[in-house]
Amino acid sequence: MRRESTLVGRTVSKTIKYIVCIFLAILSIMPFWIMMMNATRGTYEIQQNSISLLPSTYLISNFKVFEGKAFNPLVGFKNSLIIAGGATVLGIYFSCLTAYALVAYQWRLRQPFFTFIMAVLMIPAQVSGIGFYQFMYRIGWTNSYLPLILPAIAAPAMVFFMRQYLLGALSIDIVNSARIDGANEFYIFNRIVLPIMKPAMATQAIFAFVGSWNNLFMPMILLTDKAKYTMPIMVSLLRGDIYKTEYGAIYLGLTLTVLPLFIVYFALSKYIIAGVALGSMKE
Amino acid sequence: MGPKKLKSVSYAKYGYIFSIPFVLAFLIFTAYPIFYTAVIGFTDLKGLGKTDFKFLENPLQNFEAVWKNPSFQKSLENTAIIWICNFIPQILLALLLTAWFTNQRQKLRCQGAFKVLFYMPNIITAATIAILFNSLFGYPLGPVNDLFQMLGIADGPTEFLRDKWTAKGIISFIQFWMWYGQTMIVLIAGVLGINPALFEAAEIDGATSRQVFFHITLPSLRTIMLFTLVTSLIGGMQMFDIPKLFLNGGPDSATLTVSVFIYNQAFSGSYLYNRAAAACMILFVIIAILSGILFYLLRDKDAGKLKKQMRELKKAQKAARRAEA
Numbered sequence: 001m002r003r004e005s006t007l008v009g010r011t012v013s014k015t016i017k018y019i020v021c022i023f024l025a026i027l028s029i030m031p032f033w034i035m036m037m038n039a040t041r042g043t044y045e046i047q048q049n050s051i052s053l054l055p056s057t058y059l060i061s062n063f064k065v066f067e068g069k070a071f072n073p074l075v076g077f078k079n080s081l082i083i084a085g086g087a088t089v090l091g092i093y094f095s096c097l098t099a100y101a102l103v104a105y106q107w108r109l110r111q112p113f114f115t116f117i118m119a120v121l122m123i124p125a126q127v128s129g130i131g132f133y134q135f136m137y138r139i140g141w142t143n144s145y146l147p148l149i150l151p152a153i154a155a156p157a158m159v160f161f162m163r164q165y166l167l168g169a170l171s172i173d174i175v176n177s178a179r180i181d182g183a184n185e186f187y188i189f190n191r192i193v194l195p196i197m198k199p200a201m202a203t204q205a206i207f208a209f210v211g212s213w214n215n216l217f218m219p220m221i222l223l224t225d226k227a228k229y230t231m232p233i234m235v236s237l238l239r240g241d242i243y244k245t246e247y248g249a250i251y252l253g254l255t256l257t258v259l260p261l262f263i264v265y266f267a268l269s270k271y272i273i274a275g276v277a278l279g280s281m282k283e
Numbered sequence: 284m285g286p287k288k289l290k291s292v293s294y295a296k297y298g299y300i301f302s303i304p305f306v307l308a309f310l311i312f313t314a315y316p317i318f319y320t321a322v323i324g325f326t327d328l329k330g331l332g333k334t335d336f337k338f339l340e341n342p343l344q345n346f347e348a349v350w351k352n353p354s355f356q357k358s359l360e361n362t363a364i365i366w367i368c369n370f371i372p373q374i375l376l377a378l379l380l381t382a383w384f385t386n387q388r389q390k391l392r393c394q395g396a397f398k399v400l401f402y403m404p405n406i407i408t409a410a411t412i413a414i415l416f417n418s419l420f421g422y423p424l425g426p427v428n429d430l431f432q433m434l435g436i437a438d439g440p441t442e443f444l445r446d447k448w449t450a451k452g453i454i455s456f457i458q459f460w461m462w463y464g465q466t467m468i469v470l471i472a473g474v475l476g477i478n479p480a481l482f483e484a485a486e487i488d489g490a491t492s493r494q495v496f497f498h499i500t501l502p503s504l505r506t507i508m509l510f511t512l513v514t515s516l517i518g519g520m521q522m523f524d525i526p527k528l529f530l531n532g533g534p535d536s537a538t539l540t541v542s543v544f545i546y547n548q549a550f551s552g553s554y555l556y557n558r559a560a561a562a563c564m565i566l567f568v569i570i571a572i573l574s575g576i577l578f579y580l581l582r583d584k585d586a587g588k589l590k591k592q593m594r595e596l597k598k599a600q601k602a603a604r605r606a607e608a
Contacts, residue, residue, distance in 0.1 A: 131319030
């Protein structure tokens with residue numbers, strides 16, 4: 001009797017768990033699903049009923065609304081790609097270099113430097129925003145991509161991650177044998193150490209890229225030229241009054257801005273989830 | 284020994300050389316702007332396109348003005364409320380899901396798919412999510428209104444975004460929705476890092492799932508949870524994208540956060556760079572104090588635990604010696 005009741009209890013508790021998980025999964029998908037479906041629906045259709053699980057046929061006419069307006073997803077895509085791509089490449093390369101300096105060499109300031117990196121790990125970008133803007137304005141770098149790309153060279157969190165990885169992956173024997181073969185330190189780093197770090201680079205590249213791609217605060221402060229707007233700034237234009245009555249077009253605009261992210265996410269989700277778990281091991 | 288020593292000395296310089304790019308970039312793009320922000324806080328710098336300034340006679344004038352500004356006080360209060368209303372449900376749900384997903388006796392299927400879906404909102408541009416939710420809660424036409432009427436929760440359309448607490452609640456919900464998946468994955472990784480021998484011992488002793496969770500899993504996760512708390516707090520204090528684009532701080536400043544306040548002071552018409560800089564510094568100090576407190580609590584407890592263990596060990600040794608005698 002008792003055994004039966006625990007069995008029933010277990011089935012019930014398992015069912016509850018599945019119901020909650022499925023509800024949460026729907027909660028994750030639903031807003032984006034409605035967005036994508038409405039992107040293909042006409043304004044009149046949306047006015048009749050704004051929830052539809054099936055697409056309609058107004059995709060192209062919704063797209064035409066954007067003609068001649070400031071919202072230009074292609075320009076935003078290109079600009080964000082340049083900035084996020086540049087920041088990712090620089091961030092990855094120099095974080096690896098700094099991590100290598102911290103792991104492979106015995107120098108007097110090594111430990112203090114590492115402590116320093118840990119201390120500045122969490123300085124938020126916002127607190128330096130005004131000084132950063134004024135500084136860039138004075139040297140004529142507003143409306144330039146450089147202030148959005150170059151700061152990536154100093155990415156404390158990434159250095160930390162790379163260091164942890166390198167501690168486990170680098171064998172100093174390989175470095176030493178390369179030295180005996182007469183390779184110089186730069187060559188060793190570029191040709192021997194960097195390939196070892198590929199898995200860590202891939203994980204960090206995803207997060208660096210997405211982080212830079214999604215950034216709104218700094219680009220919004222620095223970029224005033226419409227031709228230089230990044231994707232998130234383009235999105236912010238959709239709040240404007242021009243689109244107030246073009247329901248389908250708003251949803252289409254939103255969809256276009258996140259489509260690349262969805263593709264990247266579902267293609268790499270396995271690595272991304274593993275990367276999130278790995279990034280938490282900060283002990 | 285001689286040559287070897289010489290060798291290590293000659294290579295040490297590369298430690299410095301390879302650190303130069305990081306240090307330079309940090310000094311130019313982080314340290315100097317922070318210093319410059321602090322300086323601007325003591326000056327009369329305002330107006331579009333202005334870069335020259337002079338120091339104020341009363342150096343703390345901006346800081347006093349910001350601190351006493353009702354909007355700033357309101358923004359601090361809003362930031363705190365929104366953060367708390369997002370963090371508490373977030374950590375609770377993440378813990379619940381962690382308990383479910385790591386329960387060895389009752390394995391759930393499709394865990395990978397659930398993780399992918401729960402984490403998804405985190406990777407999507409916050410700016411897009413803010414405007415999407417603005418459209419979803421539209422009035423009089425909007426998916427949420429339609430849903431409520433379809434389910435019979437409401438008779439007519441509700442103007443959600445006019446109500447101060449509803450607006451705050453929706454922003455808290457968005458934050459919660461974007462972050463609980465991340466917190467859950469981090470906590471699950473933490474559980475997987477716990478020594479399996481602990482769980483096995485509990486199993487042999489006949490502990491229930493609940494006992495295992497509260498007496499083994501939860502205490503072992505303390506460090507990771509505190510780390511999550513600190514990162515969430517620092518992130519929450521800078522909350523910008525969603526409150527800015529969801530309702531631009533409205534209605535009636537109900538969703539004005541500190542970062543939106545700073546942005547509006549400096550870039551939305553008034554160009555009060557000095558006031559905004561002072562607000563930045565106040566925010567910086569608040570974040571530094573809060574994370575200082577949290578890290579102190581974390582470190583102190585661990586050190587205390589260690590001391591306690593040492594004391595117990597000594598006691599046991601003493602007892603053993605006594606028994607021998």
